Amino acid sequence: MTALASGGDRAADLDAARLLLSRLGLTPADLLDTTPARPPAPTFAAYVPVVSAAVSKGTRGTYEPYWNYAVQAWADRPLDTITPSEIKQLGEHIRSHVIHRRNARGGTGAVENFVGALRCLYRHAEDDKLLDPAANPAARVAKPRRQESLRYALPPDRLAEINHTAATTGNDPELDALIIRLHTETACRRQGALGLRPQDLDREQCLVQLREKGSTTRWQPVSPTLMGHLLHHAESRHAVEPHRQLLRYHSGQPITTRRYDHLWHRIGLHLPWARTQGISTHWLRHTTLTWVERHYGPAIARGYAGHLSHTSNNTPTIALYTKATLQEIAAALATLTGEPHPLAPRSNR
Structure with missing residues (x-):
C-alpha cells in the first residue's frame, strides 16, 4: 500500500506543477476550461455574402437591403463585437431615412425587417458554430x-x-388586365x-400552381375564362x-416587379382616390379573401389564401382539423366569378 505523501512532498509537487504551467504559458483556470476554441467571428463584409447565398430568393430580396445597411456601418467589424444598443441605433437611423410613401407608417416596417435580417444573419452564425448563442446581440x-x-x-x-x-390605358392593356384578374381570382x-410558368397550368382541372412566401407551393383554382x-x-x-x-411583354421578355410599379402609378394618375390611399396589388388580396371569409368562413379563407395550417399563438388548434379542400376553394371561386368550375360540387356549377 502506497504511503501518503508528506506535507513537504505535496508542496514540492505543487511548486513543480506551477513551474511547468508557467513555462507552458498556462494558468490553472486554463485546465478547467474544456470548451473547444471557436474560430474568430467573421466580419459583416465577409459573412453577409455567405448567408445571402444560403437563403431563398424571397428571403434574400427582403433582407438584402438591410444587410447592406449593416455592411456599410460595420463592414470590418466581427459579428461578436456588435452590441444590442448599436443595433437599435442603426435601426433608428434606417427609420429616419426610410422613403416616405403615401402608405408609409413611420418606418416601423423598415425597422422590423432590419431586426429580422440581423436575426437571420446571427442564426446562421450560430448554426455554423461561429458564435455562442448567448453572445447573439x-x-x-x-x-x-x-x-x-x-x-x-x-x-x-x-x-x-x-x-x-x-x-x-397604358402600352399593354392586355397584359395589365390579365395581371389584375389573376390576382383578383387567386388572391396570390x-x-x-x-413565378408562374407554363408547366404550372393544369388546363383540364383549371388549376395554377403558385409558389409564394416561405417557399410554399399550392394548387389554386382559376376560372375557365382566366x-x-x-x-x-x-x-x-x-x-x-x-x-x-x-407573364411576358410582347417582345417575349419576362416582366418584373417594375411592371407592377408602372401599373399602379398609371392607375393612380387616372383614379385619384387610388393614388391617395396608396392602392396596390396586395389590396386585391385583401378584397378577395375578405369576400371568401364573409361567404364561406375562416377555414376556406385560410385555404384560399394559402396560409399554412400549423398553429401559432394566435391560431386555434381547431385549424389543424378544419383544412379547406380544393373542391371547397373551387366552389368559392365559382361563386365569386359566376363561372362553373370543374372541381366545384355540382350544386355550385
Whole structure:
C-alpha cells in the first residue's frame, strides 16, 4: 500500500506543477476550461455574402437591403463585437431615412425587417458554430410592435374602376388586365404571379400552381375564362419553355416587379382616390379573401389564401382539423366569378 505523501512532498509537487504551467504559458483556470476554441467571428463584409447565398430568393430580396445597411456601418467589424444598443441605433437611423410613401407608417416596417435580417444573419452564425448563442446581440433586440394594416376590401365599384383603367390605358392593356384578374381570382402575391410558368397550368382541372412566401407551393383554382387567357398569353408571348416565366411583354421578355410599379402609378394618375390611399396589388388580396371569409368562413379563407395550417399563438388548434379542400376553394371561386368550375360540387356549377 502506497504511503501518503508528506506535507513537504505535496508542496514540492505543487511548486513543480506551477513551474511547468508557467513555462507552458498556462494558468490553472486554463485546465478547467474544456470548451473547444471557436474560430474568430467573421466580419459583416465577409459573412453577409455567405448567408445571402444560403437563403431563398424571397428571403434574400427582403433582407438584402438591410444587410447592406449593416455592411456599410460595420463592414470590418466581427459579428461578436456588435452590441444590442448599436443595433437599435442603426435601426433608428434606417427609420429616419426610410422613403416616405403615401402608405408609409413611420418606418416601423423598415425597422422590423432590419431586426429580422440581423436575426437571420446571427442564426446562421450560430448554426455554423461561429458564435455562442448567448453572445447573439440581435436576439436581445425586440422588433417594433406591428401596426394594424391600413388595407381593406375594396367595394365592387372601386374594383371595377381599377379593372377598367388597367384594360383601357397604358402600352399593354392586355397584359395589365390579365395581371389584375389573376390576382383578383387567386388572391396570390406578386411573387406567386411572377413565378408562374407554363408547366404550372393544369388546363383540364383549371388549376395554377403558385409558389409564394416561405417557399410554399399550392394548387389554386382559376376560372375557365382566366385559364383560357393564361394559355393564350403563353402562346402569343412566346412563353414556350415549360419551366420559364409565363407573364411576358410582347417582345417575349419576362416582366418584373417594375411592371407592377408602372401599373399602379398609371392607375393612380387616372383614379385619384387610388393614388391617395396608396392602392396596390396586395389590396386585391385583401378584397378577395375578405369576400371568401364573409361567404364561406375562416377555414376556406385560410385555404384560399394559402396560409399554412400549423398553429401559432394566435391560431386555434381547431385549424389543424378544419383544412379547406380544393373542391371547397373551387366552389368559392365559382361563386365569386359566376363561372362553373370543374372541381366545384355540382350544386355550385
